[in-house]
Amino acid sequence: LSPPTMTKISSVSLAVELATVPVSKEVLGITSDFFTALFYGDFMERNSGSYSIKEVDHQNFIWLVNSLTERKWKVTSVDQALYALFMSDRFCMKYVKERIVPYLNSAKFDPTVETLKRYIAIVVRCSGIGEVV
Structure with missing residues (x-):
């Protein structure tokens, strides 16, 4: 099956x-x-x-829909997680935010300046800023 x-x-x-x-x-x-x-x-x-x-x-939206449908969250990069966080804010998806924030909080990455700028911009936009920082 x-x-x-x-x-x-x-x-x-x-x-x-x-x-x-x-x-x-x-x-x-x-x-x-x-x-x-x-x-x-x-x-x-x-x-x-x-x-x-x-x-x-398009590709990130398909990933989001597949993740919601299959209930499997395979985050492969910080950029993907940041984009998912952006979409969770844009489409009012608290469930998605609850899946992505733990990944961002535990991710071991050496961010570039551009990645940090995107991260900060998304954090500022998202409600519940304390959950992400």
């Missing part, structure tokens, strides 16, 4: 960059206030069934 994949449980597609990403609106809806409002709120997109997510990297 193989575990469900994104395409097996998808109920809607999102346009991300130039590609279409099949997602489960139920999975995204229960983990994100943003997606709950998008899929179940009284918005034009709900009636048309056409959803577009702007200013998000």
Whole structure:
């Protein structure tokens, strides 16, 4: 028996960059206030069934959706963790933040100045700043 994949449980597609990403609106809806409002709120997109997510990297978004769907968080780099933290803030996903912050707090890395700048910018944006620092 193989575990469900994104395409097996998808109920809607999102346009991300130039590609279409099949997602489960139920999975995204229960983990994100943003997606709950998008899929179940009284918005034009709900009636048309056409959803577009702007200013998000396609590959990182697919990783996020797969991680939520499979409940496996395979963080492979600090940059990936920082981008996940950014998406958790952008899409109001406390669950994602709870999975990523421990990785960032325990990561043994020698950050570049650019990585530190991105990290600080994300920390400043995110609510619960004390949890990340």
